[in-house]
Amino acid sequence: MITFEGAAKLYPDGTVAVDDLDLTVETGQTTVFVGPSGSGKTTSLRMINRMVEPTGGAVLIDGDDIRGRDPAELRRSIGYVIQQAGLFPHRTVRDNIATVPLLLGWNRSRARARADELMELVGLEPSQAGRYPHQLSGGQQQRVGVARALAADPPILLMDEPFSAVDPVVRASLQDELLRLQADLHKTIVFVTHDIDEAVRLGDRIAVFRPGGRLAQYDTPENLLAAPRDAFVESFVGYDRGVRRLSFFPxxxxxxxxxxxxxxxxxxxxxxxxxxxxxxxxxxxxxxxxxxxxxxxxxxxxxxxxxxxxxxxxxxxxxxxxxxxxxxxxxxxxxxxxxxxxxxxxxxxxxxxxxxxxxxxxxxxxxxxxx
Ligand SMILES: Nc1ncnc2c1ncn2[C@@H]1O[C@H](COP(=O)(O)OP(=O)(O)O)[C@@H](O)[C@H]1O
Ligand SMILES: [Mg+2]
Missing domain, CATH: 3.10.580.10 (CBS-domain)
Structure with missing residues (x-):
């Protein structure tokens, strides 16, 4: 369980990126942070692995304030997947996936065996193990990113717009894969997106952020669509009905x-x-x-x-x-x-x-x- 307790981030230039966030992310579920650009989703996500330190309030994992954890050790226990995968360009697919196990001191053959197992899990062909990231398609690179994040079997997985830069068809298949994986793995996933369709598809619970870094509604997808709490949520959910249609216009x-x-x-x-x-x-x-x-x-x-x-x-x-x-x-x-x-x-x-x-x-x- 991840708990935000009045978490806030005020930047020195006066920007309130996150304002007094109270939220509990349940263990073993997929929680999606959705909202327009600049509404504080990424900042909130990065508070969980201490890439961003709150200027107010606290973030707790299973009841313990993460300020008590060593940041490097904390990050090794939390998988992190970003847009365009963030892979190391000069390492092979297999070595990219084995990065964290090797950091954790696994021997090479065990780390490689784990990488091969994960490639299969995320739907990559064994023949791709020796390739470099630039030799893969965007969708394949994202699969490598997911495999790398899962390599040390962390209980928590943070995903920041991981599928937003691939085309809609590939995106849908990556979403399917994630749903399939999560049905087996039951990780605590926090997934950031600006796409309400993606949020509804993947989330057990959805947190809708509004500009100014405020939580507008935290609910199940069903409730969110059926009973948006206010005009902002209603228009955001409605706006994206329009966004979905944008795929049909050149x-x-x-x-x-x-x-x-x-x-x-x-x-x-x-x-x-x-x-x-x-x-x-x-x-x-x-x-x-x-x-x-x-x-x-x-x-x-x-x-x-x-x-x-x-x-x-x-x-x-x-x-x-x-x-x-x-x-x-x-x-x-x-x-x-x-x-x-x-x-x-x-x-x-x-x-x-x-x-x-x-x-x-x-x-x-x-x-x-x-x-
Ligand atoms: N290092 C920074 N310094 C100042 N403002 C920042 C910094 N990082 C992010 N912001 C601002 O904080 C707000 C929230 O950003 P972010 O969390 O990235 O939003 P989102 O992920 O929802 O698009 C935005 O207004 C952004 O410009
Ligand atoms: Mg963002």
Whole structure:
């Protein structure tokens, strides 16, 4: 059992990421944290393995305050799966999965045997054991991520948007696999998603977060859909009925912004003037072939040295792109929600940037198809 007791996270810049969270996650169940971008789901999740320390309240595991636990030891007892798997690129699939057992001091042959057993458990072919992550599809990489998290048989598994960056068909099969695994394993799973369908599908209980890091409702999926407690929950549940439909609409109809896309040789002052003029908080930087490099925050541009080019700045990762010709509005929305800039990068079939789209623009597209 994991208990949040008035847990809070206030960042030094004044952001309240999580506000007075009281919640009990039952042992052996899947609890889903769902809510819009920025509502404190990831921050709350990371409190459980002490990647984030609360600034108020406490988190307890089986009644014990986790501040009494050594963070490294705590993390080895808690599996952690993130978006795009977070695999070690220069290690084989088998060695990725065996990471924690080896850290725990298992000998190599036992760790490898465990890795092979887990590959089978998550539906990977034995022939993939010697491959490297980049040789696998997105869905296969996520399976490796799940296998790695399960390797030392931790009682708790934390999963942060683990399936959000794969296409809807693969996502559905990964969800099925997780349900099948959990029916055997009965782990205490905390699963973060922005997708209410995914929450309803996977969760024994669902915690709906609202902006400002507040818990809006904590309930079974059935009750949540049948009796949303207030207008926010009702619209969030309803909004996603629209989101589900987005899979049926092509991204090609979106109007993409090109005016906030700049080559890496562009003087920072020029990009800053455009961003300021348009009130845009982010600009996208691309290379000479229009391949994406990353996002530059407009307020950082003003502070860059005079005469600098955009390519010399530290850029935020551009995240997951969507293919303008082939993907759906749903893929575009997922890319925007997961991007640090809250904006998605649309690319052509070669991966070259066609333009960017904001969550607001996507919101407009959403309402127009939700009619
Ligand atoms: N290191 C940080 N410093 C300041 N604010 C942060 C930091 N990390 C996250 N935040 C802010 O805290 C809020 C909650 O973030 P997060 O937990 O990542 O939300 P979610 O996972 O629901 O999208 C957001 O407003 C986010 O911008
Ligand atoms: Mg998050």
């Amino acid at each position: 991204a090609r109809d979106l109007s993409l912004r090109e005016d906030v896309v700049f080559g890496d040789g562009t003087p920072v002052t020029e990009a800053a003037a455009v961003a300021r003029g348009k009130g845009e908080p982010w600009v996208l930087v691309v290379d000479g072939d229009r391949m994406p490099l990353g996002w530059a925050a407009a307020d950082r541009l003003d502070r860059a040295p005079a005469g600098a080019a955009l390519g010399s700045l530290d850029l935020a990762p551009y995240g997951h792109t969507f293919d303008v010709g082939a993907d759906s509005l749903r893929a575009a929305l997922d890319a925007a929600v997961l991007s640090p800039a809250g904006r998605a990068v649309g690319v052509d079939s070669e991966g070259r940037v066609a333009g960017v789209v904001t969550q607001d623009d996507l919101g407009t597209a959403l309402w127009s198809v939700a009619e």
